[in-house]
Amino acid sequence: DGGITQSPKYLFRKEGQNVTLSCEQNLNHDAMYWYRQDPGQGLRLIYYSQIVNDFQKGDIAEGYSVSREKKESFPLTVTSAQKNPTAFYLCASKTGASNQPQHFGDGTRLSIL
Amino acid sequence: ELKVEQNPLFLSMQEEKNYTIYCNYSTTSDRLYWYRQDPGKSLESLFVLLSNGAVKQEGRLMASLDTKARLSTLHITAAVHDLSATYFCAVDIWSGSRLTFGEGTQLTVNP
Numbered sequence: 001d002g003g004i005t006q007s008p009k010y011l012f013r014k015e016g017q018n019v020t021l022s023c024e025q026n027l028n029h030d031a032m033y034w035y036r037q038d039p040g041q042g043l044r045l046i047y048y049s050q051i052v053n054d055f056q057k058g059d060i061a062e063g064y065s066v067s068r069e070k071k072e073s074f075p076l077t078v079t080s081a082q083k084n085p086t087a088f089y090l091c092a093s094k095t096g097a098s099n100q101p102q103h104f105g106d107g108t109r110l111s112i113l
Numbered sequence: 114e115l116k117v118e119q120n121p122l123f124l125s126m127q128e129e130k131n132y133t134i135y136c137n138y139s140t141t142s143d144r145l146y147w148y149r150q151d152p153g154k155s156l157e158s159l160f161v162l163l164s165n166g167a168v169k170q171e172g173r174l175m176a177s178l179d180t181k182a183r184l185s186t187l188h189i190t191a192a193v194h195d196l197s198a199t200y201f202c203a204v205d206i207w208s209g210s211r212l213t214f215g216e217g218t219q220l221t222v223n224p
Contacts, residue, residue: 031210042201042214043156050210058211071205090155098205101146102212103156 002027004105006091012113013078013085021076021108023091032074033092033102036060043090049074078110086111117204119215125191126222134218136202144187145185146212147176149198156201157190160187164206192222 004025013019023032031050035043039050045058049068058075063082074093078085095100116139126132136145143164148156160169162178163176169176172197175188185202199219203212 010189033211035214040217040219042216045211045213048211092156097160098144099163101148101161103158104156106155 004091004103006089006105006108009106011108011110012068014078014113015069016080018077018079019110021089021091021110023074023076023105024072024104025074025091025093025103026072027093027095027103029093030071030096031094031102032068034058034064034066034074034076035090035092035096037088037090037107045067046076046089053065055060077099115142115204115206115213117202117213117215119200119202119218122216124218124220124221126189128193128222128224129191131144131191134187134189134200134220136187136204136215138185138204138213140204140206141180141183142204142206143178143180145178146203146205147155147185147187148201148203149215150201151198157198189220192220194222194224196220197222213221 007022033048034046034097047066049055065077090107094102118137120135145162148160160176165180167178174188178185200219201217203214
């Protein structure tokens with residue numbers, strides 16, 4: 001079955017530590033996205049990539065970094081510069097056709113130890 | 114800056130009643146999406162609205178788009194408990210490259 005796999009499902013970060021969230025898709029989608037969701041709020045865009053080896057900042061990129069070395073993979077690193085990283089992180093992907101929605105993974109819940 | 118506002122943010126309904134969720138946005142767009150999220154879960158795509166006057170229906174849910182008014186509605190007919198979830202609208206003004214989401218409407222359908 002085609003889909004988007006995020007791992008791990010739960011992640012804990014210590015002070016001063018960088019952590020990396022994985023996102024893999026086998027839908028052959030060109031575009032991939034990372035969102036942050038805080039409790040009771042909507043989704044905010046962190047980074048997105050429309051093609052391999054290229055990515056753009058979203059609305060809240062500070063304290064985060066990404067790479068897009070392969071079409072299937074778009075990992076997100078939450079750096080120690082992100083002072084309030086506790087949130088639910090959702091990865092999405094989309095085909096290039098404008099009439100298609102973004103498809104979402106099951107999310108990673110990140111907490112501070 | 115694009116703003117997307119949903120109204121209401123919280124909605125408690127009785128079963129079998131009808132209600133409408135509104136999504137207003139601040140910049141011209143002809144692409145709007147509705148998603149559903151169950152507690153602690155991911156987002157599920159419900160509707161894709163791609164032109165002025167577009168109307169889509171699935172079961173007890175019907176979505177419409179008025180690009181002139183910059184307004185989309187999600188109408189719930191004869192609500193049932195299974196519809197309890199948070200509903201998000203999302204607007205695309207960047208030609209398919211990214212979305213801006215509303216805050217979400219948390220719907221609770223009571224017996």
